[in-house]
Amino acid sequence: MAGALPEQELAEAPGIAGRSILVKVPATSANLGPGFDTLGLALAQYDELEVSVIDAGLEIEVHGVGAGEVPLDDSHLVVRAAAHSFARAGYALPPIRLVARNTIPHGRGLGSSGAAIVAGVMIAKGLLEGIVEFDADRLLELATELEGHPDNVAPALFGGLTIAWTTPEGPRHKKLIVHRGVSPLVLVPEHEMSTALARSLQPEQVPHEDAVFNVSRSALLVAALIQSPELLLAATEDKLHQNYRAQAMPETDALIRALRAAGHPAVVSGAGPSILVLASDPAERAEAAALVAERAETAWQALPLAVDFKGATVHAA
CATH class of the missing domain: 3.30.230.10 (Ribosomal Protein S5; domain 2)
Incomplete structure (x- = not known):
């Protein structure tokens, strides 16, 4: 202290x-x-x-x-x-x-x-x-x-x-105040994930082009969340941490890939293994929850939450 x-x-x-x-x-x-x-x-x-x-x-x-x-x-x-x-x-x-x-x-x-x-x-x-x-x-x-x-x-x-x-x-x-159209969905599995383990999978250095990629997407994400939710799918792309951690949570990774392929802005929530979908309206949020219910190999709880x-x-x- x-x-x-x-x-x-x-x-x-x-x-x-x-x-x-x-x-x-x-x-x-x-x-x-x-x-x-x-x-x-x-x-x-x-x-x-x-x-x-x-x-x-x-x-x-x-x-x-x-x-x-x-x-x-x-x-x-x-x-x-x-x-x-x-x-x-x-x-x-x-x-x-x-x-x-x-x-x-x-x-x-x-x-x-x-x-x-x-x-x-x-x-x-x-x-x-x-x-x-x-x-x-x-x-x-x-x-x-x-x-x-x-x-x-x-x-x-x-x-x-x-x-x-x-x-x-x-x-x-x-x-910052989030655009009222943003409709978060949190998908919570039964298993836990250690934050320390997730961080240990990060490399000490990343390629320059990956760093530039994330700088652009982070800036776009702020704009998408406060002004332009239609940009959320592109704005939530990442090359700095999620791919490196995927091996520790394969089902999370598989579901995120399936969600994104279907047009849903899905990311790992924090260190995982939960998934956050930043849907642009409640209907999209319901579609994402239905997709996970159909594709998941284990039980996932769908929490439609307000900001x-x-x-x-x-x-x-």
């Missing part, structure tokens, strides 16, 4: 005894094809958490996704992120009761770890309201310190389509 005070020097935050807050964080899809480690989209699928300051200890309940699987102690990612954010403000995380109701699938490329980190940062923002000011840059900085890169946490924090980049002064973002425009929220319970 760069910049935090040593644990024994952390003060108790004044005046937060008895505070109770509600936090809501959306799922995200990063990369969107060519926008590797840069572009992200917030989706209307949420983890919701209720957090109360209690007299002593740490109490955690998890319902829905992750119940019976995630740790129920201070190693829980949401708690770690909250403690990190408190420490960076010079305070110790108080005793809390955390009740999480999760719907974001784990290990499927939909930003579940980023959502957990953002939830922890928002817990600090909510419980320290009136004591510490967390502006947008500060929230993104804290979340990126834990996630390692801002492409998932930026849309989770701010909603919509985000472009994220890093500077010597820290991570930055630009939020989330708010991002993470926190308010008093």
Whole structure:
């Protein structure tokens, strides 16, 4: 925790005894094809958490996704992120009761770890309201310190389509409003994918022409998403990461190829193995879901989701 005070020097935050807050964080899809480690989209699928300051200890309940699987102690990612954010403000995380109701699938490329980190940062923002000011840059900085890169946490924090980049002064973002015709479809398989494994399949260097190709498609993708959805099929072409990762998720790769051959703008969602289809209207979205139901060798869940425009929220319970 760069910049935090040593644990024994952390003060108790004044005046937060008895505070109770509600936090809501959306799922995200990063990369969107060519926008590797840069572009992200917030989706209307949420983890919701209720957090109360209690007299002593740490109490955690998890319902829905992750119940019976995630740790129920201070190693829980949401708690770690909250403690990190408190420490960076010079305070110790108080005793809390955390009740999480999760719907974001784990290990499927939909930003579940980023959502957990953002939830922890928002817990600090909510419980320290009136004591510490967390502006947008500060929230993104804290979340990126834990996630390692801002492409998932930026849309989770701010909603919509985000472009994220890093500077010597820290991570930055630009939020854009997605064209109302864009109709996302997320296709979720039963199996998981390790982000670390997916990243390990990336080459250290790529051909110059592939880099130029992706620069052009990334620029086109921004235009397609905010203004010209009819360009989404061409705009979602990629040569930097999806082909290299295909060997680790062959069914994902086969379905994306089938979808794209049928004219649907399909990409790997984040590190996979889920698929994101950026359809230009609800009818196209339904056609893409039907194609996957017909072609898939294993069970895939089709989630027709809206774009989330708010991002993470926190308010008093």
